[in-house]
Amino acid sequence: MENLAVKFSAVTLVLSMMISVASCGKNPGKNVRKVSEDSPWFDANIIEFETGADKEKSINYGNNSFAGSDEKYYVVSTSGEYENLGEFDYDKQYDNNLYFVSVVDRKTNETVRVIDLKKDFSKFEHFIDTVYYSDEIITARTGMYERNYDPNTGLLLAERKRGEKTNAGNAGDEEPSFSKFYKVGDYNIELISFQMNDNRFYYNIKIKAPDGKVNTVEVKRIDKSINIPAVLAVDDTKALVPVRIKNDTEYYELDLTSGEMILSDSKDYEWMDSSAFFTAVPGPDGMMYYKASHGISRLNAKTKAIEEVFKYSWCDLNEGLISNFELIECSEDRILLCGLYDSSSTYEGQKIDKGHLIEFTRAEKNPNAGKIILELYTPRGINEITGEAISIFNENNAQCFIEISSRYDRSDYYDSYAYDDKNYDVEELARIRGSAGLSNRLAIDIMNGEGPDILMDVSSYGQLNNQNCLVDLSPYLKDLKSDKYFTNIIEGSKTEGKLYQLPVSFYIEGIMTKTKNVGSSGKGFTFDEYTKFIYDTGNGKDPIYFGQSVYFAMLFNYMKDEFIANGKVYLSNEKFAQIADFVRDNVREEGGSSNEQDPNSIPQAVYKDYCGGIGGYFAEGMSVASWGLGVTIAGLPSFDGRGPRFIPTCSVAVSAQASDIKACAEFVNVLLSDEIQTKIAMNDSFVTSREAFKKAGESAIQYYSNGGNLTNGGNGYSSSGFGREFTSEDVAFVEKIILSCSQIKTEDSDISIILIEEMPAYFLGQKDLDAVIKIAQNRIQKVLDERG
Incomplete structure (x- = not known):
């Protein structure tokens, strides 16, 4: 405790000094950056191909995976599962699986050929392990068979039962799990993975020389x-082979002429981004290209440097979609990606009958040259709907x-282990300590005009919610009437009357239980009511699984408006004492496991910190009552029985030092537009627009009444529909819960730590x-005073 306190004080001292400098040298104009004339830009060509999937059927999930290419063809495999709109039949549970090759x-x-791989399945085959294309042959492996197909005719050329002799070069009887293919200089390399009986893996590296001779190198630990x-090119006759053993990586240089592997000093490769190995593809220049956080980079083994090649913002496509694509070919001037460029929604029914290849080529000029650059930061990445808004x-x-x-790497602040x-x-x-570190960094940069x-x-970074850091968005928003928007969500997001963070979509946090168990307010519990609830309904067990100190900080933030206002903190009052005494008398010293929420041990009571969407809500409610009927989400224990909190799944704020505040506000309004709000809601998510919620609710009635899958939306668990007719009363019931939400979930992490x-x-x-x-x-x- 003492070490943490010393560290905290040092951080706040540095922060206060920097804030003082920032406030004295505030630059409303900021250091405005513009898109330069020579800024890179890429034109995009979307190539749509037939996957073979039924265009009339919706899917639970689906995926395109690149299988290989040559000078004549691109070959892509498509896998997934159609939705089951009828009663579940155990004997037919695999009938909806789909496996095609385009x-x-x-x-x-x-599209010159589509091959239905399922047509050759035996009675006991249900899944494809891997598909790859090499030497003008398409190979598909299941757990039982390996089959070869002709790409020109789609005909089955050969079939081999797994376990029979192979040409993979393995010393034992193990079957190859998968293969990857690389080209280094004039050498063709196949990386073959094997899984042994004890589940350990080893590899063969099959090297085909320019003269056709084949050499196989086994890499194995006893x-x-x-x-x-991956296998990475060093030069025309040498490759780098990273071998990962648990959390460590050893690097070997492979001489392609002799097959000799020599262990290198790992310090020589500390410059590498280890995440590159999993998506790396060789370029025509011999360097390895890979997907980075916001684009594509390459590993330059000669200069031992990581070089940026392409940013998703250097084109006019939706970053939220293309960032999920697979990189299949790349050079400085041409990039080819494979995936699904589709934003169909859950309630509409997601389809996979079309797949996409996207070819990017470097343009001569940037069409946005001269525009002011507005830098957008999110710690979560860009999803497809935010990408569309951008x-x-x-x-x-x-x-x-x-x-x-x-600029901000979340891993620098959060301990993921x-x-x-x-x-x-x-x-x-x-999480709290990570939030404190990152929010402090953002606050400093913003107030220095560098954020x-x-x-x-x-939205969870409560420290930012002040006029020194963020703009009050209220004057820039129009027509926020209660018939069109959930105004309680907007009002509940304000800090001392200012709207610094606007929720775009959200989850609900609270106690999921039967409506009859909720306290007298009808939407939450007083401390006395919750104590009775624990012992009468929960069999003496609190569904909230935190220990005393974390539990207390959570409740303090839930009611912080009672203790902090106008830069002053007031703890010496009866309400603070109520929280402290409730926690002391009813909460265990250390936290438990979230897995303890077994409905059999805590009947009719579950703590939900992430519940979203109409379908997601009812699916979650199934853990409390059949089909989620008569189940609500109530607020956490409080002194006034207030309603549940909401947690933004997407929120937006504008820096007080923004280069163009008005333009930033225009983007905020794009996120609140009917088009964007409806698209979010149609994916079984709660949104700020009440109109969009109702419109999506009408679609949800049709979707779920016709057997729509609850697993697709929200965070539910059912693999089929409701098992009953879904009606407008269900939508209205969920709307009532949203209207009961009291405030946004946010915290000042520095204060929580104290x-x-x-x-x-x-x-x-x-x-x-x-x-x-005291x-x-x-x-x-002291923290509040130092911030000014």
Whole structure:
């Protein structure tokens, strides 16, 4: 505790000094950047091909995967599962699986052949393990058979039962799991993975020389499983082979002429991005190209440097869609991706009858040259609907251009390894500390005029919610009437009357239980009501699985408007004492596991921190009552029985130092437009627009009444529909729950850390409450004062 406190004080001291500098040298004009004349730009050509899937059927899930190419064809495999709109039949559970291979002509971009792989399945085959194309042969492997197909005719050429002799060169009887193909200079390389009986993996590297001779190199550890994600070109006759063993990586140089592998010093490759190995493809220049966070980069082994090749914002397509595509060919001036460029919604029925190849070629000039760059930051990445909103803005705004920021690496602040399956507090504390670090960094940069212009998905960073960091969006929003929008969501997002963070879509957090169990307010619990609820309904178990200090910080943030206002903190009051006494008397010292929420041990009570969408809501409710009937989400325990909180799944804010605040506000309004709000809602998500919610609700009635899959939307668990007619009353019931939401879930992580450090002294009887309050209040007030 003492070390953390010292570290915290040092951080706040540095922060306060930087804030003072920022406030004295504030530059409303900011350092405005513009798209230069020589900024890269790529033209895009979308090649649509037939996948073979039934265009009349919707899918539960689907995927395109690149199988290989040569000078004549691109070959792509398509897999997925059609929706089951009838009663579940165990004997026919695999009938809806789909497996096709498409052969696309490189010159004409036409689909010349589609092969239905299922037609050759035996009675006991249900899944495809891998599909690849090499030496003018398409190979498809299941768990039982390996089959070869002619790409020109689609005819089955050969069939081999797995376990029979292969030409993969393995020393034992193991079957190859998958193959990857590379070209280094004039050498063709096949990387073949094998899984042994004890589930350990080893690899063969099959090298085909220019003269046709084949040499096979086995890479195997006697007692350890290994993973070789890729083979990387060093020069025309030498390749780099990274061998991963658990969390460590060894690097070997492979001489392609002799097959000799020599262990290299791993320090020579510390410059590499290890994530590159999993998506790397060789370029014509011998370098390896790979998908980075916001585009494509390459590994230059000669200069030992990572070089940016392409950013998704260097084209006019939807970043949220193309970022999910597979990289299949790449050079400095040409890029080819494979995937599904489709944004059909859950309620409409998602289809997979069309697949897409996208060819990017470098343009002579950038059509956006001269526009002001608006930097947009999000810690979550860009999804397809946000990507569409960005595309709409960039296409229609003549003065500004939104560019995605990659300056802030979330892993620099969050400990992704902090986990204890028996104590959820460990993960939650890591999240709080990570939020404190990143929000401090953003606050400093913003107030120094160096931060992003637009910030998305940072609504949980309560420290930013002030006029020094963010713009009050209220004056820029029009027609926010209660018949068109959920105004309680907008009002519940305000800080001291200012709308710094606007929810675009959201989850609901609270206690999922039967309506009859909720307190007298009808939407939440007082502390006394919740104590009774724990013992009467929960069999003495609280469905909230946090320990005392984290639980207390959560409740404090739930009611923080009672304790912090106008830059002042007030803890010496009865309400603060109510929270402290409730936690001391009813909450365990350390957290438990979220897996403890077994309906059999805590009947009719589940804590839900992420419940979203109409279908998702009812699917979640099935853990409490049949088909989720009569189930609601109530607020956390409080002194006034207030309603549940909402957690933005997408939010937007504008920097107080933005280059063009008005233009940023125009983007905010794009996110609130009927078009974008409806598209989000149609994917079984809660949105700020009440009209979009109702419109999507009408589609949800049709979708679920006809057997729509609950797994597709929200975060539900059912693999089929409701099992009953879904009606407008169901939609109205969910709408009522949304209207009961009281406020946004946000926190000032620095303040949460102080409370988590100081309150245990009271819970454990080491200090009385007044003594703890005095210390905590002084520390919190100091933080608030230093921020100004």
